[in-house]
Amino acid sequence: EAQVTQNPRYLITVTGKKLTVTCSQNMNHEYMSWYRQDPGLGLRQIYYSMNVEVTDKGDVPEGYKVSRKEKRNFPLILESPSPNQTSLYFCASSLSGSQPQHFGDGTRLSIL
Amino acid sequence: GENVEQHPSTLSVQEGDSAVIKCTYSDSASNYFPWYKQELGKGPQLIIDIRSNVGEKKDQRIAVTLNKTAKHFSLHITETQPEDSAVYFCAASKAGGSYIPTFGRGTSLIVHP
Numbered sequence: 001e002a003q004v005t006q007n008p009r010y011l012i013t014v015t016g017k018k019l020t021v022t023c024s025q026n027m028n029h030e031y032m033s034w035y036r037q038d039p040g041l042g043l044r045q046i047y048y049s050m051n052v053e054v055t056d057k058g059d060v061p062e063g064y065k066v067s068r069k070e071k072r073n074f075p076l077i078l079e080s081p082s083p084n085q086t087s088l089y090f091c092a093s094s095l096s097g098s099q100p101q102h103f104g105d106g107t108r109l110s111i112l
Numbered sequence: 113g114e115n116v117e118q119h120p121s122t123l124s125v126q127e128g129d130s131a132v133i134k135c136t137y138s139d140s141a142s143n144y145f146p147w148y149k150q151e152l153g154k155g156p157q158l159i160i161d162i163r164s165n166v167g168e169k170k171d172q173r174i175a176v177t178l179n180k181t182a183k184h185f186s187l188h189i190t191e192t193q194p195e196d197s198a199v200y201f202c203a204a205s206k207a208g209g210s211y212i213p214t215f216g217r218g219t220s221l222i223v224h225p
Contacts, residue, residue, distance in 0.1 A: 004155075035215075042118075042201060042217035043156070058212055090155050097213070098144040098163075098205055103155030 006104035023091030032074040114139040118216025135202035136184040142204040
């Protein structure tokens with residue numbers, strides 16, 4: 001089954017404790033992205049990757065890092081999380097920038 | 113950069129009625145316009161999309177129209193059913209260049225039985 005898998009689905013942690021949210025897709029897609037969803041603000045792109053070892057900033061990259069060492073994986077790293085990064089996060093993949101995106105089921109992060 | 117405005121933010125209809133959600137975009141170079149449905153606890157899922165060389169596209173009870181001159185596109189759902197209740201997002205992007213699709217802020221559709 002074609003899918004994008006994120007882990008963990010839920011995480012409560014404290015300010016400053018490094019965390020990583022993993023994302024994996026099994027569709028051999030070139031493009032992968034991370035979004036955050038906040039009430040009233042819709043989906044905002046954090047980082048995207050057009051291919052292995054190619055990443056670029058989206059609209060709200062501050063406080064986040066990503067890497068794309070393999071085509072299928074695109075982890076999101078919060079090196080020093082802060083409360084304003086409490087949000088619902090989605091990973092997505094697609095064949096190209098102008099093709100439909102396939103989203104994971106989300107990761108709800110709470111930073112205390 | 114691109115700016116996408118989506119209206120209304122909330123839409124409440126009776127089962128069987130039609131629902132229309134409208135989006136406007138600012139970048140005339142945008143040429144791909146998908147619509148996503150997000151159910152509670154799930155990620156957004158594509159329901160229909162349209163490209164700039166097409167004015168209208170239909171898929172059963174769902175249709176999307178695009179007016180390139182006015183830079184707006186709309187989602188039409190006919191004969192709404194309770195299972196259509198969800199948050200709907202429009203988006204705009206363009207082939208080539210930086211890959212940053214811009215999403216609208218979402219419309220919460222409530223279909224009352």
